Amino acid sequence: MAQPTLPILKKLISTNPQHLRSCFRSITYMPRPGYSGAKPVNPITGAGIRTPVTLIPGDGIGPLVTNAVEQVMEAMQAPVSFEKFDVHGNMNKIPDEVMDSIKRNKVCLKGGLITPVGGGVNSLNVMLRKDLDLFVSLVNCFNFPGLPTRHENVNIVVIRENTEGEYAGLEHEVVPGVVESLKVITKFCSERIAKYAFEYAHLNNRKTVTAVHKANIMKLADGLFLESCREIAKSYPKIKYNEIIVDNCCMQLVSKPEQFDVMVTPNLYGNLVANTAAGIAGGTGVMPGGNVGVEYAIFEQGASAGNVGKPKMVEKKKANPVALLLSSAMMLRHLELPDFADRLETAVKHVIYEGKYRTKDLGGTSTTQEVTDAVISALKMT
């Protein structure tokens, strides 16, 4: 008696249209994440629970690609809701409400913010990373099946220290015509980045961690970084550790990239290495990445080159959404929704493999919207 009560009660208080209230369906199909209607539901209010995520469209191609992500998330019916905020690169600082939102949600998805070159404005990207202490910048560079590049077998993760190093921003003019910039390396930051790198390698079944440095010239600074890496390496005996000088590293990346696996670097070298690695594997328009800290995480296009794109690309709406889509897949994993993440990644890779809808940087002629639609239809197929 009690058993049929529940559906009847549900029927009574449900919002079924009046004329259908007399019948209820039996479940004959298998529940699939996002399709079944079995979304997490607040038992009292009946409303679906969606994890709120801060969304910062940004400048340039940012709004375009974040729109693409929104569409795809909607199509996937991922339990993610976006709180959009308007931030532009020429603002002096990140508005407080945005910071509050990020601190509340703990996760953010972001398009690129333009940094005016040479102007007196500090880069908002860097400020965001420092304020939230996102000390890891992760870029995963790998070859896409079906996307021809000059190099094969590339699967590199560049883990770059994100808060100190050359980007400390401490510059001053000693006398007119002589400017100094301080590069600060601390043991604390070096240790935690090394630890993250080894932990990442451990959790993701990676075999080698390579430290990139220039300690033959900057003996103390990069020497300290190397020391920290070596210490941490001792606690992960199963993971191979080696060191390479940054100019040699770039040369090797261009000739034999398959030898690299996880690379851990200080700030500036990481920037260069990440962009080089992204370039050899398909371009920065397709590489996912994110900035991760202890408490917060911000996901954006992996390597920073081409973050905001050129005005022409914005006009013609031909930006490549793949990077941000894959970064949002990373975000879904971070939110512990691996199913959605897998679906999304499979769909995106399928689209690239097919090759019908590719944007200009991959050698095609599609617009962002076309690629997004292709991804959505690929999603529906799987």
Add this chain to the structure above:
Amino acid sequence: MAPFKLFLLSFLFVVSLSGTYKAIADNPPTLRPPPQRIPPRRTPPGSMPTPPSPPQHVTPSPPYSVTPTPSPPQDVMPSPDHPVTPSPPEDVTPSPPHLVIPSPPQDVAPSPPHYVTTSPPHGEVTPLPPQYVTPPPKDVMPAPPNHTTPSPPQDITPSLPSPSKDITRSPPHHSTPSPPKDATSSPPQSITPSPPQFSIFHPNPFPQSSNNNFFLFNLITCFDHLRSFFSGQLTVVMALQIAKRLLRSRATNEIFTATRSPSVGLFTTFDRNYSSTSSNLITATLFPGDGIGPEIAESVKQVFNAAEVPIEWEEHFVGTEVDPRTQSFLTWESLESVRRNKVGLKGPMATPIGKGHRSLNLTLRKELNLYANVRPCYSLPGYKTRYDDVNLVTIRENTEGEYSGLEHQVVRGVVESLKIITRQASLRVAEYAFYYAKTHGRDRVSAVHKANIMQKTDGLFLKCCREVAEKYPEIKYEEVVIDNCCMMLVKNPTLFDVLVMPNLYGDIISDLCAGLIGGLGLTPSLNIGEGGIALAEAVHGSAPDIAGKNLANPTALLLSAVSMLHHLDLNEQADKIQDAILKTIAEGKYRTGDLGGTSTTTEFTKAIIDHL
């Protein structure tokens, strides 16, 4: 009376000419950028009249002509038997590297005198006679932007055959005997006439594009000379100097419309006079180096002999003990020889491990003040890499930036390293970059930076590049952020032409480009120093494991030597040798081990010679 008047007139005329010369010597525009060589590559053969003795007799340079007072070296009074210019080339620019911040007064005066915008440096720069086919004594290195005062005089020293060469060499001070030096010792000689000399031999800063200018100019210099000779009133002379500069600047504008295309009208007359086959040799210093060094140096010598390059090698070896004068294994004599010859070729050197001496590369860099490292990277046809169409040049600032070596530990666990950018060094390297682009027919220069993050340091570098770019309107200038640059380089290297960068970025990008074309074993490199010194080197290691086995690949050293020849303006031979090398590699029959072949060094060399 009439004959006397005639005599007086001719005397004045002659005097005016030498006065012109003196004027040039006098006003080393504080920044005397590259004797603007817009030399056409191929000069029609001609004959050069034997020049009379050089006018190194110019009256002692009045203070204003030399680097402005701040620089201490000025105090060296020209001693009678030691005709030293008040300002020795090397020391004027306090070496940026270890930014001895104490030194600012000298060079960091707000907008260092060099770049005082009033002086149109380029106006004064000589469009050098295209071919020093009578290769000049090293003094007249068609030098890149030479920002130390004395350099201009050096450049002005006419290219002369042996007799005068001896004269120029005789002064005991074996760094470039610039005219002023000798001048100081023997003013009376200033009247020694030399009519043809000026127009033909001097890196003529006053392209006499129109007769009017010439005449007017000569009048002025005539007066000028007379005045300084008879009265020595500085202010008047100064006024005349300024007038001259204005004249020059007016005339200058025409220089830069000429490109490297052969014998554009402006220099036709001068070209023809220059291009006779040389009868004298350029002496160049050769450091064979260690490991495979001697073999590949031998290879270079053979190829050069076969190509009949007018270069005579002066070999120096790394010593086995530390020379106290240089604090390293390089002897003082070797360094002096490079300074004297202005040109050098260096093989790979292995720095012995140990303390109490500086690394060899560091010694060379500091002592010779090598401020720019130029690496032309082009794909070798026939050696297949993943990138087939690379053709770019990286020019890297070599003295300061992140590699200043100034580090310290603030507290335990916190280390600071200083990155220093100075206006002077940035200007220097930017000048050289544009000069190089111009003389090698490149049409774009890209400055690589990270000024969106490091706003002041790279911002200063960019500002300097922009300033220099304005002086070269025909060369396209762009700025690229370094991460974009890296990505674009690996995706599409054809996007770039000449890259100019500060030290760290330069290191990484130049090695990246070397990787694009096949590694360090194939990459030439040229270091440019103050005073027009050029030291070509092979950047690979000394490979002790294959030393002495005749297996080494001499390509890098050969290509470096070729770029040295380009620097010396011996473009025909340089091209010939380069073509021979490329053909040999392209054919694929003779390739050394590292290129995937089985030839020995000697076979490879022979193949190149055969192709010549």
